[in-house]
Amino acid sequence: MSKRLDWLDLGKGLGMLLVMLGHADIPAPLKTYIYTFHMPLFFFLSGYLYKKEKFPNLKVFLTRRTKSLILPYLSFSLIAYLWFLLLFHFGLVNYENNLLTPLLGSFIAERKSIWTVHTGALWFVACLFCTELLFYFIAKIGRTKKVIGFLLIISSILGCLYNKIVGQPLPWNIDVAMISIGFYGAGYLYREYNRGFELFNHIQTFILLFIINVVTGYLNDVVTGERVDFYSSSLGNIPLFYLSAFSGIGAFVILVKQMKKNKVLQYIGKNSFIYLALHQKIVFFVFGLLIQNSVVNFDTLLKHPIVEGLLYTLITVVVLIPAVYLINRYFPFLLGKTTRKSSRGFSMNAF
Template identity: 25%
Template sequence: MVQDPARTGGSVQHGRIAWIDVAKGIAMLLVFYGHLPGSGDNPWFPDLMTSRSVVYLFHMPLFFVLSGITFHPSKGFRQFAGSRLRRLIVPYYFFSLYALMKIVLKVVAPAIFASFHGEAMGSWRSELLNIVLGNSIGLWFFWALFWGDLVLWLLAKFPKAVQGAFCLLCLLAWPFVPVSHVELPFQLWGVFEAVAFTGLGWLLSGTLEKESRMASSVFLIISMAVFAVSACIALSPSHNPIKVYVVKLFAAVSGSLMIVFLAKGLIQSNSLLQYIGRDTLIFYGLNGLSLAVSKGVFFRIVPVSFVRSNVWSQLLAGMIVLCLACLLCAALKPLIHRYCWWAIGSTNPVKKTVSNN
């Protein structure tokens, strides 16, 4: 993508496009909010489950779309695959240390583990195997994006018509993929979602470069309207498979585009969102740990019974916990860049400083 402010509709700083970092920051906050209630019996925020369901309609497809907008198939395949391995698979196993900690905690201190109200876990052997085989809960995105990027690199060798047709086919097939029912190693099922939405972002990137702020604002209104209708239908129970399929597809696409057009047409630049968006890899990898710590600290001070009393207290408490989690990630971010640069596909900051001097 050409780093030109006039074409991208936003400022460019240090080779980054501001509105894309804003959109990534919003997407990251949605991930934190979606994981806020927890995946177990949720004693903290029961009245936020509906809004969480709305977020889950599109927040991960949004991440794929944003990855597609910045996709560059310019390197040779071996070099490209190596860079994605360092940038996605190494971080997957590094951030899976938190899942490993939970396994150890379940074995040595089951009472403390139960107090987290997390998702039911199997034996420590099965959970460890899940991590090794790329099925660590919450981090599946890394492996899925890895496969999706490799497929897009190969697809880039074909004409635009073939690219569009293949991505459209994956998009139409995605709602049928039985991710939660048939688990394949290394998130191989996730390639459909990755190619579908990363491909969507990739194919739209050229149009987005030329799109004016006014046009983005118009598309924002349209996508908001489509998503609002889709979300309302999605929240109403239905046994009609065609209805469920159409709603899932429309909600994911319109919700993702809603955030893209919100960032490009309305916000464009925001220092806080850009700060998060520049390092979504770290924030995403640490979101489970940071939320667990933040909830543990918060609910030692504020009684759960008080928070559960009404939806407004849950919302306020949730925002406080979310902010605490983000602050914790922000505190750990420079340490990871300094001492664990290898774990996030970055370069050694010491060598980089020496070479610059």
């Protein structure tokens, strides 16, 4: 995509702030609210950019997505593994299994296991690849949008059934991919029917969808006692899960489209992969370690969890600016690109 869509950059930037805030220590109600839609949102935004004509055959798809998703995933997984070894050497993490297990685990990509103790939020990238691969086949089989929609529903039902009956994470997060395909496909169909949806792009619809999102998300948490969390295979009540997720996505998209250009959010959005890969296991860990060993008493400042969460998030945004510059300028191959110019398009085209 030669011309970037500002609202998508804004959306990815604001969404990434929610991801980082959700990984920090914040009040449970706020975390519950964020988790009702923030991961479905990223699948939705990724699906918005899918174009069938870009992938005339499976070979082209695998070649392009290996370069834009698999190689960056493995590159940052290796960085995460080296960081894990460093922490283990200094006794800062406890791990009783073979130290080669996480290295091999990067290829197995089974979240929430001894294989991926080092990768953190990178599980999403592996899942996104499987989601896109599944959607590639659905888009090939489905010759009309109605057939595509039907196949998306079937896949989502199968994914939810597996989640409720088995619930065991599968390699490359295929189990989540079967559910997230619904949101990815919704993003694709949203672009196809964009003109019709624009009729609802106003503040009244935003308020209605926001209320539905909050109410259904709250009910899901209260009724089931489960916070929605793809990583933990937790969905709660399925109808309430989908109502809260889609209403949250709808409200978010309307909000972002009403916003003016924001260079900070657009910057984060354009570099969302780097923020996703480095914020949780590295920046958050180091910041927490510095606070614990500081001679300055931060107890008063961090007394309220929301303050701590916001502080972690804002500091991470600033701290990673040099890393973003260095990677884009000198190590674009980590993002599956060969030049600085081409690396700018990564986060929107692949993540």
